[in-house]
Amino acid sequence: MVVKELSVRLVVLVAVLLVVSAGSCLAQVPTSDTALILYDSTGEWGWLGDLYAQEMANLLGHFPMDAVMEPIEQYTAGQLHDYDVTFYIGSVYDNPIPQSFLDDLSESTTPVCWLKYNLWQIAWDENGWHDSEFTERYGFRFLRLDWNQWDRVLYNGVSLTRDATDPELGFVEVVDSGLATVPAWALRPPYEGQEASCPYVVRGGNLWYVSDIPFSYATPSDRYLAFCDLLHDIVGIDHAEQHLALIRLEDVSADTSPGELRAMTNALAERGIPFQVGVSPCYRDPLMVDSTLRAGFNYTLDRNPEMLDALRYATDHGGLIVAHGYTHQYDSTTNPDTGKTCDDYEFYRVTMGADGYQVYEGPVPMDSAAWAQSRMTAARRALRSMGLEPVAWEVPHYMASADDFQGFADVGGLMYHRSIYFAEAGGAPVSSSRSPISAHMSRLRPADDPQHPAAGRGRNPFRGQAVAASTVGEPVYMLGQFFPYVIQRDVYGQKLAPENLHYLEPVMEGGIQLLPEDLLEWAEMNLVIRDGWASAYCHPDVNVAYLEQLVDGLVLMGYEFVPVSPEME
Numbered sequence: 146m147v148v149k150e151l152s153v154r155l156v157v158l159v160a161v162l163l164v165v166s167a168g169s170c171l172a173q174v175p176t177s178d179t180a181l182i183l184y185d186s187t188g189e190w191g192w193l194g195d196l197y198a199q200e201m202a203n204l205l206g207h208f209p210m211d212a213v214m215e216p217i218e219q220y221t222a223g224q225l226h227d228y229d230v231t232f233y234i235g236s237v238y239d240n241p242i243p244q245s246f247l248d249d250l251s252e253s254t255t256p257v258c259w260l261k262y263n264l265w266q267i268a269w270d271e272n273g274w275h276d277s278e279f280t281e282r283y284g285f286r287f288l289r290l291d292w293n294q295w296d297r298v299l300y301n302g303v304s305l306t307r308d309a310t311d312p313e314l315g316f317v318e319v320v321d322s323g324l325a326t327v328p329a330w331a332l333r334p335p336y337e338g339q340e341a342s343c344p345y346v347v348r349g350g351n352l353w354y355v356s357d358i359p360f361s362y363a364t365p366s367d368r369y370l371a372f373c374d375l376l377h378d379i380v381g382i383d384h385a386e387q388h389l390a391l392i393r394l395e396d397v398s399a400d401t402s403p404g405e406l407r408a409m410t411n412a413l414a415e416r417g418i419p420f421q422v423g424v425s426p427c428y429r430d431p432l433m434v435d436s437t438l439r440a441g442f443n444y445t446l447d448r449n450p451e452m453l454d455a456l457r458y459a460t461d462h463g464g465l466i467v468a469h470g471y472t473h474q475y476d477s478t479t480n481p482d483t484g485k486t487c488d489d490y491e492f493y494r495v496t497m498g499a500d501g502y503q504v505y506e507g508p509v510p511m512d513s514a515a516w517a518q519s520r521m522t523a524a525r526r527a528l529r530s531m532g533l534e535p536v537a538w539e540v541p542h543y544m545a546s547a548d549d550f551q552g553f554a555d556v557g558g559l560m561y562h563r564s565i566y567f568a569e570a571g572g573a574p575v576s577s578s579r580s581p582i583s584a585h586m587s588r589l590r591p592a593d594d595p596q597h598p599a600a601g602r603g604r605n606p607f608r609g610q611a612v613a614a615s616t617v618g619e620p621v622y623m624l625g626q627f628f629p630y631v632i633q634r635d636v637y638g639q640k641l642a643p644e645n646l647h648y649l650e651p652v653m654e655g656g657i658q659l660l661p662e663d664l665l666e667w668a669e670m671n672l673v674i675r676d677g678w679a680s681a682y683c684h685p686d687v688n689v690a691y692l693e694q695l696v697d698g699l700v701l702m703g704y705e706f707v708p709v710s711p712e713m714e
Contacts, residue, residue, distance in 0.1 A: 178210035178380065181228040183246070185237035185262075186216035192622045194236045195568035197260075199636045200360045200624065201232055203566075204373060206632040206641075208382045214636075217242055225249040225257070230380050235262030236358060242266050250352075251278075258353040258379050261315055283349030284324025291316040291343070297332040298345045298368035303673040305371055307331065308362035315356040317344050325349035328378075329371050331356065346375060353379055360626070365646055365667035373629050374674040384676040390668075390704035391642065392696060393421040393467065393561070393682035394459075396487040399428035399446050400435060403455035405685040410455075412689050414462035418696055419708035421561070422459055423469035423539050423682070425486050426527035431477035432484045447531050456533060465708050466533045467561050470541035471524040475509060492517060492545035507546075507621065514552030517545065521556055537561040537642065537709050543625065547637070554638035559711040561642045564635060568622045629677040631713055642709050645671065646681035651691050661694040668699055679704050 182201050184194030194216070202212040210229070217233060222245035225231050231253075233246075240263060247267050250257060268287035270276045275286045296309035319325045331345040345368065347354050355372065363369035377383050394409055406422075413420045428444040446453050460466065474480060474489040481497040481504075482488045489495075494506040521538055528535050537559040540549075547567045553560060632641040646667050650659040668679040679699050683692050696706070707713075 178208070178229045178382070179227075180205050180210055180212040180380065181225065181231045182212055182214045182234070183217040183220060183232065184214065184234040185240040186218060187240055188237050190237055192568045194234055196566060196622060196624045197234045197236055197358060197360050199566045199568075200626050201234065203626055203628070203632055203635045204376055205380070206634045207376070207628075207630050208380055209633075210380065210382070217246065220246045223249065225253055226255075228255070230256045230258070232258045232260070234260045234358065235264070236260075238262050251282075254351055256351050256353065256379055256381065258355065260355045261358050264315060264317075264354060280320055282324075283352050284321035285317050285319045285344070285347050285349050285354070287354075288316045288318055290314070294333045295331040295343070295345075296334070297336070298329055298371055299332055299342075300329040300345075300368070300371035300374070301673050303670060304332070305368045305670060305673070306364060306366045307357075307368045308364070309333075311357075311362055313357065314343075314345070315354070317347050317354060317356065319344065319347060328375060329368070346371070360624075363627075365627075366670045370629060370671060370673055370677070374677070377675065386675045388672060388676075388702075388704050389678050390696075390699050390706045391421065391644070391678065391680040391709060392418065392692075392706065393423055393644075393680075394464075395423045395648065395682045395684050396425070396469065396473070397422050397456070397685060398425045398473065398486050399444050399449045399452055400486070401452060401455075401685055403451045405689075406452075406455045407458060408689045409683070409685055409692055410459045410462050410464060412693050413464075413696065416693075416696060416700075417463075418706045419463045419465070420459075420706075421465050421467050421537070421709055422456065423467045423561075424456065424528065424533065424535075425469050425471070425473040425541070426524055426531070426533075427472045428486045429472045429474055430483075430485045432479070434483045434485050445527060445531075446533075453531060460533065463708075465537075466528060466535045467537045467539050467709070468521070468524040468528055468535040469539045471520045471527070473541040487541075489541075490544055491520070491541045492549050493542075495544075508548070512546050512548060514548045514555065517549035517552040518556055521553060536711065540564075550637045550639065554635075558640075559642055559709060559713070560639045561644070561709060563625050563627055563644060564637065564639065564641070565623050565625050566636065629671055629674050631678075633714070640711070642713065643678040643680040644682070646679055648682045648684070649687050649691050649695060651687060661691050661698060664695055665698040665702070668704065669702060672702065 182198045184198040185191060186194050198214040202214055205212045217240070220243045225246065226249065242263060250267065264287045268276055268279045280286045290313055292312045294309045294312055295314055296307050298305045298307050314331060319327060326348050327344040327346065328348065329346040330342045332342050335341060345356050359369045359372040392413070394406065397406060426446055446456070470491045473486045473491055474484055475491055475494070478484055479497070480489040481495045492509065494509050496504045496506055498504045525535050538553060539562045543563040544565060550564050627645045628641060628643045629645045630643055635641055646664045647659060649661065649664065650657060652658070664681050671677040671679055681695065683695070
């Protein structure tokens with residue numbers, strides 16, 4: 146199947162082991178495996194390497210191993226031999242690589258994974274000819290950078306997408322099939338004949354080469370999924386095939402319709418499907434936008450007995466509570482939409498530009514790890530006071546500062562959100578961090594695009610990958626990442642449940658529409674990952690028939706729904 150072309154683009158840029166029973170998994174065997182992640186850090190685009198390295202480290206959080214990130218320019222002789230596996234992310238064209246690293250690589254027998262640029266510095270000799278020692282050792286050779294329309298990647302019989310807006314990849318050729326194998330192929334129209342394919346990933350001995358950086362332009366149907374699965378083979382830690390699923394009812398607060406929540410609860414309970422409910426316990430409407438509740442400030446769920454009863458009904462029928470922020474809005478102002486709970490950001494300051502674009506101003510004035518923790522604690526305390534025990538924490542709109550995410554990690558427990566990762570400013574400033582407010586979900590822009598994802602109608606954006614620069618003060622580069630399996634520890638120290646399919650949006654809004662068949666298509670492609678999950682969410686005001694179609698389809702595919710748990714693996 147081919148993923149629908151979506152007209153609105155969004156800057157976005159994904160561990161589980163065997164499940165013994167719903168909600169319980171076998172623990173990973175502890176190891177002392179370590180990974181070294183080297184990345185380019187020089188020049189105008191040096192900041193990209195930092196962000197890509199964080200994404201790599203996050204994915205390695207699926208495995209029982211520790212990762213160390215370091216600029217390739219700081220490499221010291223012999224360092225490679227101290228790690229079980231090494232990754233080099235070539236994100237800067239022709240970035241000088243220390244000779245000590247190239248020398249160590251020539252002697253290494255441990256796995257080394259090289260991404261995109263600069264392989265020619267070891268694959269070619271000083272005259273630009275193919276180095277015979279490289280070819281004889283690894284069984285393939287590097288030919289050139291290629292800009293043909295390589296818009297698909299074939300992996301394990303599954304045709305995955307690759308955004309041809311950024312067509313460049315490293316073109317390699319296998320010369321000895323006894324030494325080199327090709328686990329994934331890049332394809333281009335007409336998808337037939339020798340000229341329509343080239344190796345996307347090649348393995349020769351202990352060297353793996355990935356012809357681009359799979360973190361850029363990643364979508365739920367992307368070649369990023371192939372890389373997520375191949376990581377098992379690269380690091381030498383296998384997981385048995387197992388496909389689990391999560392479903393979450395989102396943005397539930399004091400002004401949610403109790404009837405809509407009960408209808409969704411009944412639909413899921415009748416099928417025996419465990420589910421989660423993202424709840425914001427303290428409702429605020431400081432600008433009195435909603436004329437029905439007239440809530441104003443601090444209208445907690447216990448002041449709406451009918452809604453509270455609906456939540457308790459949900460927990461009695463297989464639902465688990467997720468603390469979805471404290472107020473899911475900021476102070477007594479628009480941020481950027483209405484100031485009302487579930488419309489706005491809580492942990493990051495956002496305004497609306499005159500051109501209809503959101504402007505990401507930066508952390509809120511009082512931002513700190515301690516402040517973020519206080520909001521998290523207040524949300525949990527409020528829910529518990531009403532007899533609702535939260536099992537996970539979810540940041541509103543998936544947006545907060547690095548200090549906030551670190552603070553959440555220090556508190557501990559399971560995080561049920563995508564996170565934003567930040568790099569220090571480097572190179573030339575970028576002038577804008579804006580994107581259309583109508584954007585909800587689309588293919589990714591290039592990682593070096595200066596735009597930032599929007600939140601749409603106040604609901605969580607699909608942030609698979611995003612790199613941006615702040616419009617206020619010094620440039621701030623950031624990205625978001627989605628995961629197809631549980632991450633035991635990201636670079637902040639968070640344990641993250643997967644959320645990789647986005648959410649149902651059956652009603653066309655802002656030029657975007659996401660139907661069950663879209664999410665099911667992506668879920669089918671995620672089966673290419675040996676232990677890949679299907680994790681989505683749905684708002685209570687969506688017609689329950691769409692939710693039923695989605696969960697029934699996932700079950701037919703072989704996915705097993707499980708509840709989230711701090712112990713999940």
